[in-house]
Amino acid sequence: MAMKKIGVLTTGGDAPGMNAAIRAVVRTSLNYGLEVTGIERGFRGLYERSFIKLTSRSVSGIINRAGTFLKTVRFPDFKEYEVRKACYENLKEEGIEGLAVIGGDGSANGAYRLYNDFGFPVVLIPASIDNDLYGTDFTIGFDTAVNTAISAIDNIRDTATSHNRTFVIEVMGREKGNLALEVAVACGAEIVIIPEIKISNEKVVHLLKEQEEKGKESSIIILAEGAGKADDLTAFLQRELPEREIRYSVLGYIQRGGTPTYLTRVLATRFGVAAVDLLVKGQYPYMIGIKGNELVHIPLGEVISKQKPISDAYLEIVSRMAI
Numbered sequence: 001m002a003m004k005k006i007g008v009l010t011t012g013g014d015a016p017g018m019n020a021a022i023r024a025v026v027r028t029s030l031n032y033g034l035e036v037t038g039i040e041r042g043f044r045g046l047y048e049r050s051f052i053k054l055t056s057r058s059v060s061g062i063i064n065r066a067g068t069f070l071k072t073v074r075f076p077d078f079k080e081y082e083v084r085k086a087c088y089e090n091l092k093e094e095g096i097e098g099l100a101v102i103g104g105d106g107s108a109n110g111a112y113r114l115y116n117d118f119g120f121p122v123v124l125i126p127a128s129i130d131n132d133l134y135g136t137d138f139t140i141g142f143d144t145a146v147n148t149a150i151s152a153i154d155n156i157r158d159t160a161t162s163h164n165r166t167f168v169i170e171v172m173g174r175e176k177g178n179l180a181l182e183v184a185v186a187c188g189a190e191i192v193i194i195p196e197i198k199i200s201n202e203k204v205v206h207l208l209k210e211q212e213e214k215g216k217e218s219s220i221i222i223l224a225e226g227a228g229k230a231d232d233l234t235a236f237l238q239r240e241l242p243e244r245e246i247r248y249s250v251l252g253y254i255q256r257g258g259t260p261t262y263l264t265r266v267l268a269t270r271f272g273v274a275a276v277d278l279l280v281k282g283q284y285p286y287m288i289g290i291k292g293n294e295l296v297h298i299p300l301g302e303v304i305s306k307q308k309p310i311s312d313a314y315l316e317i318v319s320r321m322a323i
């Protein structure tokens with residue numbers, strides 16, 4: 001029998017473009033004649049039965065707003081089978097027959113478990129400023145976060161250049177360096193330090209000395225938060241290079257907000273439409289992704305068990321540009 005109602009939720013860290021994705025899910029579903037239930041606060045709201053009926057008007061005027069109007073929380077209790085079972089019962093009781101989950105790697109795991117335990121139809125719409133999900137070139141929000149970081153770092157570079165200072169700039173990315181690496185290439189950073197390929201503090205000192213010999217008077221070091229703390233690295237460098245002025249900035253949560261860029265909005269909308277198309281066709285559990293400019297769908301089991309590789313080419317570019 002054809003599906004009548006789908007649910008949509010956002011979970012994990014918020015990312016610009018989540019609202020645009022919800023809008024696309026809702027309106028595509030309505031196009032199919034489906035009812036749509038919004039689940040507030042992610043899997044936690046599913047557990048607590050925080051359901052709202054969504055209409056086309058519920059998602060008016062949100063394509064340009066970052067964050068998620070459905071709200072999001074991190075909900076570690078979802079790792080417990082009993083909690084998931086209660087969530088599944090809630091879905092059934094509410095008459096929800098398919099679920100669009102919008103979020104990052106933790107969300108992928110949660111969505112997969114819901115399928116794996118109960119066979120529930122789920123599709124993941126990848127949204128995370130980290131861009132760390134296997135199977136897609138880009139996640140929703142990444143482009144916006146990179147642009148936000150670029151504009152902040154461009155401002156910092158003005159001071160770096162004027163004072164001949166070295167700056168350590170910590171960007172987000174707890175486990176993965178994709179954001180840091182992209183930002184490093186885009187900002188013309190001299191050095192990038194990411195969790196996947198850590199370089200020792202001594203090596204950083206060596207590189208800075210080398211660059212100084214080539215006439216560089218200021219340097220930008222991009223540090224992914226998962227690879228160390230900006231204050232620690234700065235203190236070390238200042239001890240080793242006392243004649244230099246070394247400062248640091250932690251970009252933090254400014255990277256998670258801000259008006260979604262054109263690329264983020266278009267990606268979010270395309271992903272939202274494609275996710276509902278898949279659910280309606282009875283195809284699950286998949287993650288929607290993009291390869292080149294083509295939409296793809298990847299089995300969720302693969303997404304959660306494989307690692308997105310770091311771009312060696314980008315790493316090489318950073319070092320080749322730092323002459």
Ligand code: F6P
Nearest residue numbers: 013074104128129130172173174
């Ligand atoms: O996954 C997105 C992200 O912003 C990471 O880059 C960061 O490490 C983490 O979330 C911070 O999590 P929280 O919002 O729970 O502090």
